[in-house]
Amino acid sequence: MSMTTDPRYLAFTLIEAGQKPFLPLDRAVDDAALSLERLSQKNRGLCHAIVFGVFRHRGRIDQLIGHCSKLAFDRIDPKVKTILRLGVFQIVFLDRVPDFAAIDTSIELAKAICGKKASGFINAVLRNISRSHKKIALPCLDKNLPGHLAAAFSIPSWLGKRWAARYGKEKTLTLAGALMDLPPLTLRVNPRKNSREELIANFERAGIKSQITRFSPLGLQVRTPGIAIPDLPGFNEGLFQIQDEAAQLAVQVLAPKPCENILDACAGLGTKTCHMALEMGNKGNITANDTGERKAERLNTEAKRLNIDIIRTTHVDMAKAGFNDFSSYFDRVLVDAPCTGLGVLARNPDSRWKRKPNDLIRMAALQQKILNGSANLVKPGGVLVYAVCSCEPEETTQVIQRFLDKRKDFSPDPSGFEARLPFFCESGIKTFYKTTFPDHLEMDGFFIARMRRNRKN
Numbered sequence: 001m002s003m004t005t006d007p008r009y010l011a012f013t014l015i016e017a018g019q020k021p022f023l024p025l026d027r028a029v030d031d032a033a034l035s036l037e038r039l040s041q042k043n044r045g046l047c048h049a050i051v052f053g054v055f056r057h058r059g060r061i062d063q064l065i066g067h068c069s070k071l072a073f074d075r076i077d078p079k080v081k082t083i084l085r086l087g088v089f090q091i092v093f094l095d096r097v098p099d100f101a102a103i104d105t106s107i108e109l110a111k112a113i114c115g116k117k118a119s120g121f122i123n124a125v126l127r128n129i130s131r132s133h134k135k136i137a138l139p140c141l142d143k144n145l146p147g148h149l150a151a152a153f154s155i156p157s158w159l160g161k162r163w164a165a166r167y168g169k170e171k172t173l174t175l176a177g178a179l180m181d182l183p184p185l186t187l188r189v190n191p192r193k194n195s196r197e198e199l200i201a202n203f204e205r206a207g208i209k210s211q212i213t214r215f216s217p218l219g220l221q222v223r224t225p226g227i228a229i230p231d232l233p234g235f236n237e238g239l240f241q242i243q244d245e246a247a248q249l250a251v252q253v254l255a256p257k258p259c260e261n262i263l264d265a266c267a268g269l270g271t272k273t274c275h276m277a278l279e280m281g282n283k284g285n286i287t288a289n290d291t292g293e294r295k296a297e298r299l300n301t302e303a304k305r306l307n308i309d310i311i312r313t314t315h316v317d318m319a320k321a322g323f324n325d326f327s328s329y330f331d332r333v334l335v336d337a338p339c340t341g342l343g344v345l346a347r348n349p350d351s352r353w354k355r356k357p358n359d360l361i362r363m364a365a366l367q368q369k370i371l372n373g374s375a376n377l378v379k380p381g382g383v384l385v386y387a388v389c390s391c392e393p394e395e396t397t398q399v400i401q402r403f404l405d406k407r408k409d410f411s412p413d414p415s416g417f418e419a420r421l422p423f424f425c426e427s428g429i430k431t432f433y434k435t436t437f438p439d440h441l442e443m444d445g446f447f448i449a450r451m452r453r454n455r456k457n
């Protein structure tokens with residue numbers, strides 16, 4: 001097999017790419033679509049399993065390498081480390097690959113990429129791990145909680161310490177455990193084309209089990225595992241859109257109405273934009289804005305698939321935005337702000353290793369500016385919804401608190417929030433925001449707040 005059609009070689013290049021701080025692993029995988037297509041289906045599956053598995057289990061993998069290598073972990077060459085991680089993942093977590101095959105293929109990879117000397121080192125470490133990994137215990141939960149969280153759940157030490165201080169040991173353990181599970185595949189039906197019941201029946205005919213979501217009126221969880229999204233019946237016909245339930249609730253809180261003028265300030269690939277358009281019965285105007293210009297093309301393709309034609313795309317930096325950038329005020333503005341993504345680590349295992357404590361401060365400053373710029377575009381009496389896929393106070397409650405302290409032209413909107421999400425408002429307690437956690441209700445970690453611009457007297 002040549003290196004270009006070797007699934008482990010491709011896994012190596014994807015892991016190296018996915019370790020770059022500003023390249024999300026998903027994007028690295030998308031960019032490698034052509035190379036992945038050259039692999040057989042079985043090898044493509046193996047490549048995916050290795051790439052995502054290495055990031056997901058890196059805490060335990062690195063603990064084992066540190067334990068079984070004569071060279072100090074930090075002194076191992078980065079490429080050698082990647083090949084070791086790939087080999088250890090197969091030995092420890094991939095039952096379908098025998099240890100000898102994992103070791104031999106790693107040695108071949110090392111010879112091709114790093115030379116003969118490195119291959120000897122890799123051989124020694126992997127053989128040692130193959131013999132002894134079952135006897136190497138996790139760090140003790142009581143004496144070294146951050147070490148335990150890192151090895152057992154791939155939670156970096158800074159984050160483990162942070163959560164333990166805020167939530168205590170038990171909640172931190174359930175949270176970290178939930179982030180190791182593969183999240184459910186959730187979608188939202190396209191009510192312009194079918195109902196939830198029709199889609200469930202459609203899936204059932206294809207042998208696919210699904211069930212309705214608990215809170216979102218349009219959501220469906222696919223319960224049959226291992227089906228690629230484009231292979232779900234009705235995908236090409238636009239019968240549904242993939243979206244986690246918590247993200248569905250953000251548009252539910254925004255509550256766009258037919259014929260309104262809406263701004264999606266950070267539209268990204270447009271999942272929420274399309275959701276808004278469907279809520280509006282494809283009547284009205286939506287401006288889908290994002291600084292990432294490449295994303296607009298994908299947003300437009302998705303809108304076409306769903307039969308939506310009320311969206312126009314713009315590329316304004318919302319941190320500096322003002323009325324002149326759009327020449328209109330909006331009835332409702334959604335700010336689904338860029339964030340650390342610490343609420344969706346289960347979906348993006350590479351993020352665990354990329355985020356640093358300083359990111360929280362950096363992101364919070366950006367979120368503050370984007371929220372403020374976007375707020376300038378809300379008409380008096382209009383609605384402003386702020387959302388992030390993070391549960392960290394710096395990016396959630398502190399951002400909206402600071403915003404409301406400064407912007408006296410805005411007020412919390414608890415009645416609007418409660419009308420849309422009554423199940424989140426415990427009786428008697430008025431709130432205008434909610435944080436969901438990944439270890440609760442089978443949803444992503446997410447934050448949603450609803451505010452209103454005061455009417456002029």
Ligand SMILES: C[S@@+](CC[C@H](N)C(=O)[O-])C[C@H]1O[C@@H](n2cnc3c(N)ncnc32)[C@H](O)[C@@H]1O
Binds near residue numbers: 266269291337
């Ligand atoms: C959380 S994502 C949005 C996801 C999107 N709403 C969805 O549902 O698919 C945040 C987006 O903000 C964009 N962004 C970052 N900085 C921005 C800025 N200063 N102004 C506008 N958009 C920005 C990013 O490119 C990214 O696509």
